[in-house]
Amino acid sequence: MNSKSKVPCIPIEGSISYEDWLKGRRHRRELGELVAPGVIRRKSSSSDRRLKKLFNGERGLPFTPTEKL
Amino acid sequence: MDSEKIKSALADMTAEQDPTVKSLKMASLCSALWAERGVELVVVGGSAIEILTEGAYASGDLDLCHANKATLPVRERQEIMGLLGAKGGPRNWEVAGMFVDVLGPVESFAHTPFRRVQAPFGDVLVMKPEDLLVERVLVSVYPGENQTARDCVKKFIAVILGGDMAVNWDEVRRLANLPEYRNLPECEKLVKEIADELKVKSPLHPD
Numbered sequence: 001m002n003s004k005s006k007v008p009c010i011p012i013e014g015s016i017s018y019e020d021w022l023k024g025r026r027h028r029r030e031l032g033e034l035v036a037p038g039v040i041r042r043k044s045s046s047s048d049r050r051l052k053k054l055f056n057g058e059r060g061l062p063f064t065p066t067e068k069l
Numbered sequence: 070m071d072s073e074k075i076k077s078a079l080a081d082m083t084a085e086q087d088p089t090v091k092s093l094k095m096a097s098l099c100s101a102l103w104a105e106r107g108v109e110l111v112v113v114g115g116s117a118i119e120i121l122t123e124g125a126y127a128s129g130d131l132d133l134c135h136a137n138k139a140t141l142p143v144r145e146r147q148e149i150m151g152l153l154g155a156k157g158g159p160r161n162w163e164v165a166g167m168f169v170d171v172l173g174p175v176e177s178f179a180h181t182p183f184r185r186v187q188a189p190f191g192d193v194l195v196m197k198p199e200d201l202l203v204e205r206v207l208v209s210v211y212p213g214e215n216q217t218a219r220d221c222v223k224k225f226i227a228v229i230l231g232g233d234m235a236v237n238w239d240e241v242r243r244l245a246n247l248p249e250y251r252n253l254p255e256c257e258k259l260v261k262e263i264a265d266e267l268k269v270k271s272p273l274h275p276d
Contacts, residue, residue, distance in 0.1 A: 010234040011120060015185035015192060021120075024233055025089075028253050030230040031122040032224030035266055039125040040220040050168060060129030060167075061088040069123065 026069035039063055070190075071102055075152055078190050082165040089119050092131045096120075097188030099133060099169060100218060102149050103141070109194065111136040111175050111183050115221075116215070117196040120186065121234055123207035123272050124224040126217075128160075134175035136183060136194055157274070181237050198236045201225065205245045206256050219259075226263040230272075238272040 007027040008020035016024075041059060045051075051059045076097050085091040092112075097157045100110045110133045112120060119127035126131045141149070143159045150169075155162035161170040177183075179199040202225055209218035228234050245253035264271035 007085055009182055009232060010186075011185075012181055012235045012237060015187050017187045018189060021093075021186050021188075022090075026107055027086075027231070028121075028228050028233050029125070030207050031227045031233060032122055032124045035223045035227045035263055036124075036220035040224070041128055042217050044071055045128065047130055047168070050163075053128050054163065055167070056168070058129075060127065061086060061091065063125040064087045064174065 026066060027067045029069055033066065038066070070105065072152075075102075076189075079153060079165055081189070083210065086196060088127065088129065088167075089123060091165075092116050092127065093120055093186065093188050095131050095164065095167060095169060096133065096193045097190040098153070099131075099171075101191035102152065102195055104191070106141055106145060107137075107139040108141055109133070109136040109139070110171070111194040111196060112243055113172070113175060113196045118201060118221060118225060120193075120195050121184065121198060122228045123202070124221060124225050124228075126221050126224070130170060133169065133171045135171075135173060136175055138174075140173075157205065170231060177236075178249060179240050181240050184234075198225070198229065198234055199240045202229075202236065202241055203250050203252065203256060206245075206259055207250055209250050209259075210252065210255050222259065223263055226260055227267060230260075230264055230267050230269050242273060 005025040010016050082094050096112045103110050113134050114132040115127040116131045147158050150162045153164050155164040177200050178189055179197040181197050181199055183194040183197055205218055205222040209215050209222055229236050245256045260273045261271040
């Protein structure tokens with residue numbers, strides 16, 4: 001599978017351009033979804049109070065759906 | 070960075086509704102401003118994992134650490150973050166609809182470089198995946214089984230094995246053998262599990 005990826009790889013040396021990072025978002029999300037559920041944001045943490053206050057009872061902004069990445 | 074550029078960046082970030090892009094842009098802007106004063110920042114923790122994997126894992130805060138030995142007095146930190154209209158401090162602030170924590174020196178054992186993303190307001194350094202992987206495997210098992218950490222590291226490994234993020238597996242093995250982690254068997258087991266699911270060879274199980 002390693003050599004078959006068609007999206008830009010985040011390299012060890014050097015950098016990835018913003019455009020390439022954006023281009024790879026959907027594929028990275030899809031790879032993760034092969035092995036674990038979609039949204040895995042923790043249900044709680046020590047930052048809950050401030051997070052829920054800022055994000056209307058949630059712990060952050062909603063994630064962009066995979067098909068829209 | 071002049072005040073017009075900061076103003077434009079803040080407007081862009083405030084309007085940004087994608088949490089991962091917003092985090093990356095915020096890291097980019099903070100990194101640029103702190104770098105002007107000699108401090109290199111690096112994204113760590115869940116925010117780093119999100120930038121590297123799109124795992125839908127992180128919450129609405131961005132964790133940053135110092136990547137070099139430089140540090141700033143409280144007064145200067147407040148002045149920098151004040152340029153962004155931040156509230157709070159001196160280690161965590163509310164800025165442009167999210168939270169930013171600057172936690173002090175980074176804890177890293179890997180000899181590989183921080184990963185680097187050329188973000189809109191300047192380069193962003195991201196924690197080394199070798200550290201993140203071994204640490205997250207540890208958290209998934211100790212002090213007790215942690216399903217969220219397990220799901221998180223499973224996605225992390227899948228992105229690596231899928232070829233979208235490069236890691237140095239020798240370094241992963243070395244870290245997992247360090248006294249700080251001592252979790253090579255757990256790392257090998259989980260990497261093998263994901264490799265089997267994806268029908269690829271496990272890099273931690275050479276022939």
